[in-house]
Amino acid sequence: MNMRSRTTRTAPLAAALVIACGLVAGCNRSAENSDTTAATTPPAETTPPPATPAATTPATPASDTNAMANANGTTTPATGESATTTGDASAMSGDNAGTSGPIADTDFYQKALSGGEKEIAASKMAEKSSNAQVKALAKTVIADHTALGQKVKAAAGANAPTPATPDTSSLSGKTGADLDKAYVDMMVSDHQQDIPMFENASKNASTDQAKQLASAALPKLRKHLDMAQKAQTSLNK
Numbered sequence: 001m002n003m004r005s006r007t008t009r010t011a012p013l014a015a016a017l018v019i020a021c022g023l024v025a026g027c028n029r030s031a032e033n034s035d036t037t038a039a040t041t042p043p044a045e046t047t048p049p050p051a052t053p054a055a056t057t058p059a060t061p062a063s064d065t066n067a068m069a070n071a072n073g074t075t076t077p078a079t080g081e082s083a084t085t086t087g088d089a090s091a092m093s094g095d096n097a098g099t100s101g102p103i104a105d106t107d108f109y110q111k112a113l114s115g116g117e118k119e120i121a122a123s124k125m126a127e128k129s130s131n132a133q134v135k136a137l138a139k140t141v142i143a144d145h146t147a148l149g150q151k152v153k154a155a156a157g158a159n160a161p162t163p164a165t166p167d168t169s170s171l172s173g174k175t176g177a178d179l180d181k182a183y184v185d186m187m188v189s190d191h192q193q194d195i196p197m198f199e200n201a202s203k204n205a206s207t208d209q210a211k212q213l214a215s216a217a218l219p220k221l222r223k224h225l226d227m228a229q230k231a232q233t234s235l236n237k
Contacts, residue, residue, distance in 0.1 A: 099196040105210035108201040109156045112217075113163040115194055116145035116152075119187065121166035126183040133231040134180045137187060140227065144220045151217075155209050181235050187228035195221050 098111055119141050127138035153160045171182050198221060201214035 099193075099200050100204075101200070102204050102206065103201055105205050105207040106156070106159060106161065108197075108205050108210050108214065109152050110161040110163075111197060112152050112214075113149055113161060114166075115190065116149045117163040118166040118168065119190055120145050120149075122168045122171055122183055122186055125168060125171050126179060129180050129183075130176075131180050131231070131235070133227070133234055134184060137184070137224070137227045137231055141187065141224055144224065148217050148220075151213055155213055177235070180231075184228055184231045184235060187224065188232055191221055191225035191228060195225065 098107060123138035123141040123145075126134055127142065129135045129138065149163075170186060171179060174182050195218065198214045198218050202211050202218065205211045205214060
């Protein structure tokens with residue numbers, strides 16, 4: 001009876017232990033499965049928010065740009081056909097007028113006569129100089145430009161222009177060495193302007209007659225410049 005009682009009591013305990021062990025094992029397997037799933041499941045991808053498009057600055061029309069530049073006091077160069085050209089246009093202004101590009105025969109005659117009259121008037125003021133070089137230059141200029149003026153008037157005919165009033169104000173009131181130097185400086189400057197104008201007319205004047213007249217005058221004009229430069233060098237020593 002005792003043995004049977006013990007067996008009877010231990011049987012339920014054994015069964016309870018088996019059930020408990022099974023539950024523990026099941027829990028362990030669930031935990032392992034949970035850890036494995038967590039380890040193998042990749043993290044959800046994070047999708048970045050769409051980029052905000054950059055603001056586009058509209059191009060400023062050329063006319064607006066010019067208007068802004070003008071408002072700021074800046075001159076905007078013109079473009080296309082309205083652009084101002086340089087070179088020939090600048091060469092035709094001031095003392096350089098007629099030194100490049102086409103030149104009408106009447107314009108050439110006007111410039112030749114006016115320049116010649118000025119140089120003759122200045123030379124008459126200096127021809128009594130005590131300096132031999134200055135006196136020789138003055139007499140040569142008077143003779144050559146008087147002859148050239150007559151040729152110009154003959155070529156122009158009835159359309160001969162009236163020369164401008166000679167401007168010799170830079171020599172007024174000067175005497176002696178001061179007059180000599182001022183006169184020689186004027187002859188150098190004037191002939192440095194005359195020669196390019198005559199060279200241009202010899203190629204680009206509107207008539208053959210004007211071209212020939214300009215070409216024939218060039219050797220004497222170059223001689224005047226050479227004489228004036230030599231006198232200038234001598235006076236500046």
